[in-house]
Amino acid sequence: MHVRAKRAVAAFGMLAFLTFYIWAVIAIGERLPDHPMVHLAFYGLSGIAWGLPLFPLMAWAEREPKP
Numbered sequence: 001m002h003v004r005a006k007r008a009v010a011a012f013g014m015l016a017f018l019t020f021y022i023w024a025v026i027a028i029g030e031r032l033p034d035h036p037m038v039h040l041a042f043y044g045l046s047g048i049a050w051g052l053p054l055f056p057l058m059a060w061a062e063r064e065p066k067p
């Protein structure tokens with residue numbers, strides 16, 4: 001698969017993942033105790049953690065095809 005096609009597949013994969021991830025973070029965040037520090041910690045970690053599962057997908061999309 002060419003790099004251009006891989007990037008398109010990866011873009012749709014990222015959109016699908018982020019849609020689910022944002023929905024899950026909101027659903028969990030609504031059930032947290034009503035304390036500002038709990039919300040700060042949860043949303044701070046959630047805001048950083050979304051990228052970790054996407055690193056392999058981005059690496060795959062940028063990898064050159066084997067000859």
